[in-house]
Amino acid sequence: MVLYTILAIIVIILIVIGIMFYLRSNKRKIVEEAEERKLKVQRLPFEENLEKLSNLNLKGETRTKYDAFKQDTLDYTNNYLAPVEEKIHDAEIQLDKFQFSGAQSDIDDAHDLMDRYEEGYRAQVEEVDEIVALHKENEEVFEKCKTDYREMKRDVLANRHQFGEAAAPLEKRIESFEPELEQYTTLKEEGNYVQAHNHIMGLNQSINEIKDYMDEIPELIREAQKELPGQFQDLKYGCRDLKVNGYDLDHVKIDGTLQSLKTELNFVEPMISRLELDNANDKLEQINNKLDEMYDLIEHEVKAKNEVEETKEQITDELFKAREMNYTLRTEIDYIRENYFINESDVHSIRQHENEIQNLVAVYDDILKEMAKSAVRYSEVKDNLEYLDDHVKVINEKQETLQNHLIQLREDEADAEDNLLRVQSKKEEVYRRLLASNLPSVPERFIIMKNEIDHEVRATNDQFSERPIHVKQLKDKVSKIVIQMNTFEEEANDVLVNAVYAERLIQYGNRYRKDHNNVDKSLNEAERLFKNNRYKRSIEISEQALESVEPGITKYIEDEVTK
Incomplete structure (x- = not known):
């Protein structure tokens, strides 16, 4: 182990x-x-x-x-x-x-x-x-x-004329680059590559700046020596032609402004010769902006004249329409006041519009006189016409509204009379149907309703003969009578349909009297109620009796009656 x-x-x-x-x-x-x-x-x-x-x-x-x-x-x-x-x-x-x-x-x-x-x-x-x-x-x-x-x-030497007085400063700046190039070589030979880099990049930036100057200077000189003086001349003669054609250009202040711009332009070339190109550009921009403002004012006048020509006829028509409509209203207003109740403010507005129209016509006449002069400031005319146009349109709108209101009064009166006649006709028709029906007698409530309608119709007819008529109150009263008539007709139709239905139920149930004692008793009660004009209760008892011996038959009979 x-x-x-x-x-x-x-x-x-x-x-x-x-x-x-x-x-x-x-x-x-x-x-x-x-x-x-x-x-x-x-x-x-x-x-x-x-x-x-x-x-x-x-x-x-x-x-x-x-x-x-x-x-x-x-x-x-x-x-x-x-x-x-x-x-x-x-x-x-x-x-x-x-x-x-x-x-x-x-x-x-x-x-x-x-x-x-x-x-x-x-x-x-x-x-x-x-x-x-x-x-x-x-x-x-x-x-x-x-x-x-x-x-x-080489470029400055060959194209000296393009640079004008700026040629000498340009040459001086260009010559200053030679020692700068030598300085770079020295820094390079000394092994100072960082210093050499910073130096040559700065020099390159300066050279590029002068190159840009050389591209820009001819353009600036051309604008200062040719383009702007040419625009000054065009503007001066163009305004002279417009004045001959009826333009008022005093507010543009052509001569004074052009003289001021020429003075400002004289500062530009010295700036260019000192190579102050940013200042020269700013000065030229200011001059161009001022020229644009003057051109805008002149263009506004030219456009204003075109608009004046286009709108003058239109305003003439509007004023004529306003005066004609006001005359019509003044002519009819006395008749209207005798026959219809109207607000006094409406009557006052007609008189007020009459005065306003007269004032506008007077202003328009002054404008036409101004346009007939040899020199017209169309911008002011245009503004005045626009003021006229706005006001006359407001007056026309108000007068049209009032005119439509007066016309509507007559139409509303006629409509009320027509409605009253239709009520009278419909009432008699419904009552005749009640009399001609199988009813044992006309229910008392229908007699009362008929009498009430008759009373309201007579009272309203009396109002039509009164002058002046308060049309709105009359319309409201007729509307209430129409509602009464509709109620009378609807209830009468219900009673007539119920009476026919109740009678059909009793007639159909007669076949079951002999064999069904309960049906016989119910139908006897239904007949009693029918004679007393209690048709709905008669229908209820008859329906219960018939449904007990023949379910669904009452729906069939009802459909036959109502279809």
């Missing part, structure tokens, strides 16, 4: 030892991978990267940067690359002792160091490329500046 136990322990120990050796074998792979990466990292071309700067002028700022990069390379090697070998060696020792976690920690440290070394390389490559690119950009801009300098100098 002891022997088996010992053998089992030995087997377990051998298994553990085998596992340990297996794990160590696997861990050695990460050491080998770290070793392979170290060899790759060692081959990173720091020196080749710095050789890019060697092709430049290694002086000044460039030299300082180059030396800093050399020191960075040395620091990266000492601080990050050199300790890697030691970390890998320590990891191997740890593995030999089967200390796997310690070995893993050393390998992780080695990778971290190599990461930093690679990051340092990438950062240095980036900075070197930026410096090389900056040198290249400097040279490209420098060559452009030299070309622009030569072309501008």
Whole structure:
């Protein structure tokens, strides 16, 4: 037994030892991978990267940067690359002792160091490329500046007439660029690439500004010397022609304003000669704005004349219509007042409108006299005509409303008379139907309703003979009589239908009297009620009796009666 136990322990120990050796074998792979990466990292071309700067002028700022990069390379090697070998060696020792976690920690440290070394390389490559690119950009801009300098100098010399008095200041500014170009060359030779960059970019901006000036100056001179004076002349003669054609343009103040603008224009060319182009543009903009204002005033006058010609006849028609309608109302109002009750405010409004129309006609006559003059300010005429048009339209609307109201009075009276005649005719027709029906007698309430309608009709007819008539009160009274008549007709129709229905029920039920004693009694009661004009109660008793012997028959009889 002891022997088996010992053998089992030995087997377990051998298994553990085998596992340990297996794990160590696997861990050695990460050491080998770290070793392979170290060899790759060692081959990173720091020196080749710095050789890019060697092709430049290694002086000044460039030299300082180059030396800093050399020191960075040395620091990266000492601080990050050199300790890697030691970390890998320590990891191997740890593995030999089967200390796997310690070995893993050393390998992780080695990778971290190599990461930093690679990051340092990438950062240095980036900075070197930026410096090389900056040198290249400097040279490209420098060559452009030299070309622009030569072309501008040649352009001013060849086209001096286009720049007028600004040619000399332009030449002076262009000549000032030559020492600036030389200054760039000096900074470049001294290796101060950052200063050289800032200098050449500033110089390029200044050259571009002068190039823009050279494009703009001929346009400004042309506007100041030709375009604006031409517009002044056109405006002056155009206004003269308009005055000949009858326009009053005194409010535009052509002569005084043009003289003021000419004075302002005289300041523009000296500004251009001093290369104060922003001030020159502002001055020209002010002059153009003032010209636009004058053109707007003149255009307003021309449009006003066209509108005056278009609306004059229309306003004449409106005034004529207003006067004619007012005359008609004044002629008819006395007759209307004798026959119809109307508000005194309506009568007063007719007189008021008469005065207003006379005033508007007087204003219109003054406008026509103004238009007959040799010089007319059509904008004022247009405003006055618009005032006239607005007021005469309001008067016409009010007079039309009043005229329609007076016409409506007559129509309402006629409608009331027609309605009263229809009521009288309908009442007699309904009453004749009641008399001709199968009713034992006409119910007393219908006689009362008929008499009430007769009384109201007679009273209303008396009102038609009175003068003046209050049409609204008359309409309201006739409307009430119509409602009475409708009620009379509806109730009469109900009674007639119920009477026929009650009679049909009793007639149909007679067939059951002999065999059904209860039906016979009920029908006797129904007949008694029928003779006393109590048709609804008679119907109820007959329906109950018939439904007890023949369900559904009452609905059939009712449908036959009402269809």
